[in-house]
Ligand SMILES: Cc1cc2nc3c(=O)[nH]c(=O)nc-3n(C[C@H](O)[C@H](O)[C@H](O)COP(=O)(O)O)c2cc1C
Ligand code: SF4
């Protein structure tokens with residue numbers, strides 16, 4: 001292994017303008033960021049030491065202390081809980097007592113094959129008691145990760161239902177102005193959750209002046225979402241094609257693919273795809289996240305690429321005029337770019353056959369929780385919850401959480417509702433709760449998620465999410481919840497503004513679970 | 518000239534101003550802790566939350582729009598401010614009677630203004646490090662509300678980088694720019710603007726304790 005200072009020199013040369021990425025690489029090599037690296041990076045890039053430290057203390061996957069040879073992070077989503085992750089976690093901790101530490105991390109995007117964990121940043125799926133005991137044994141015997149059983153790292157794609165998006169062709173027939181017009185006519189809206197019209201975003205960026213960037217948001221941090229993982233695995237070429245088409249329209253030469261650190265196991269695959277699609281006109285660089293849900297928010301994501309803590313910017317100005325390095329930037333979700341390349345290949349007419357007036361096309365849903373066939377389902381927009389439940393084999397569920405921890409919780413009387421911007425907008429997370437589930441647990445899990453993931457910038461979210469966690473943990477002060485939910489609406493960004501939504505839904509719809517009426 | 522309505526009063530403003538700028542230039546004070554004219558707006562304390570078009574926005578960052586209607590002094594917003602202030606009090610360790618800033622503290626003043634009588638929430642009693650290393654400047658992190666005024670003043674006025682906000686969520690904390698992590702080893706000087714912008718008693722000039730007699734301080 002090269003020395004810390006050699007490694008820093010090398011990385012500064014390669015990734016100079018992206019200090020966070022340098023830290024991510026250092027962490028990968030040394031399992032922590034040695035003080036020598038902190039000082040070296042600061043000196044070489046002319047940054048305050050405090051700025052480098054502030055980054056390390058912000059991102060969950062970066063640490064100053066050397067933890068030993070293994071970093072073990074147990075995925076802590078509600079779907080992991082439902083599959084028994086908490087007792088597995090205790091089992092692992094007691095197995096490893098005095099030898100190594102395991103900790104917890106937010107949803108790792110393996111909800112269809114959980115409980116899951118990350119070992120030195122690489123996903124391990126389908127945990128059970130046997131696997132946990134064997135992992136503890138491997139750690140005790142200091143077996144290098146490369147010699148662990150390969151099947152531990154196997155990630156299924158579980159594509160249960162594919163449609164227009166998965167099947168759309170790859171040969172483009174449209175580009176430039178003609179494609180922009182077609183995108184406009186087809187009314188493609190962003191798949192990351194907010195549903196902003198894609199053609200309008202691209203056109204605004206095209207009109208702005210300056211060096212431009214195209215950024216793909218593959219941070220996929222919303223609990224219960226894993227469709228971008230599957231798109232990155234199977235449709236990376238379409239995604240890169242979509243980014244290139246966008247670059248051609250707006251006039252960008254450089255792009256970034258921001259992928260959450262949890263998907264690092266996809267690195268060699270993605271690097272291969274990037275090499276394959278590289279062109280003179282447009283190059284895309286990979287950028288790895290480091291364990292921060294807030295970096296899925298587009299302006300926090302841009303801060304993160306620039307090497308800062310992921311604090312959402314004040315908007316306006318919006319990224320289309322003031323984005324990456326202050327320049328006009330398009331930020332779109334993985335699925336949006338894939339859909340755009342599908343439209344470029346098959347025309348908008350084919351796309352428009354699917355969906356509703358307000359929500360054209362199809363949507364990938366990540367289905368997990370209590371059902372016999374968890375996985376990816378592609379449906380035309382407008383599909384009802386009932387239909388999804390029937391297809392995935394859910395047996396008399398009591399609740400469905402649509403849109404992840406920040407989404408809405410539906411009870412059985414609402415299963416007739418439909419996926420779409422006009423009724424249930426979502427980035428695609430569908431988590432199912434079977435008949436014996438206690439919704440108190442779900443509420444507690446989500447409250448822990450938000451308290452852990454709040455970036456800490458603004459008062460209502462920084463303090464409010466922790467107060468809510470205390471309330472749900474102790475069961476005291478539930479009557480405060482409506483008021484706290486109101487105060488959270490005064491937060492700076494969408495994280496705080498939606499942090500109490502699911503919990504409020506659950507309290508209202510399942511009061512019996514708290515012994516309330 | 519462009520206009521907006523703040524609590525029913527017609528105010529004029531210039532293109533590019535925020536709601537806060539507009540209020541200030543019309544001699545109206547919207548409550549706020551993290552805003553200081555001359556420094557770039559941040560929007561972190563949210564105390565200047567106002568309502569427009571049915572939405573909460575922070576007055577210090579929201580651009581004024583011609584004809585917009587803005588509410589500030591309503592029961593609803595007073596309640597929002599009250600809860601935000603309580604959150605700031607319980608999050609840190611604020612022992613006002615023993616704080617030199619008491620009486621000229623903007624947090625304390627805002628709490629009086631809203632008529633806050635109790636903490637309401639359970640105090641967090643965080644463990645935070647005091648930094649007394651510097652001969653002239655004291656950094657008492659117990660009182661820090663992460664308004665980032667010192668961070669911005671150091672960067673934007675002093676041309677230094679003495680302070681930074683680190684960590685995440687409830688673990689957010691203030692750090693200083695030196696390898697030792699101590700104020701003594703930074704390039705701060707007592708003349709720096711950053712030393713004099715703290716709205717609470719987290720950054721204090723040593724040896725000035727209780728200079729102004731109680732009863733004659735700014736907010737007594
Ligand atoms: C807290 C928060 C987290 C978000 N996470 C993601 C994410 O993981 N992936 C994503 O595409 N969009 C996410 N978004 C939405 C983005 O800010 C942005 O709207 C989206 O990337 C735009 O792309 P689109 O128009 O293609 O949907 C998030 C928003 C918020 C407020
Ligand atoms: S709402 Fe939460 S995540 Fe968003 S800026 Fe405020 S503290 Fe950060």
Ligand code: SF4
Pocket residue numbers: 660661662663664665666667668680691714715716717719720
């Ligand atoms: S030390 Fe004072 S000025 Fe600096 S962030 Fe804390 S409260 Fe604000």
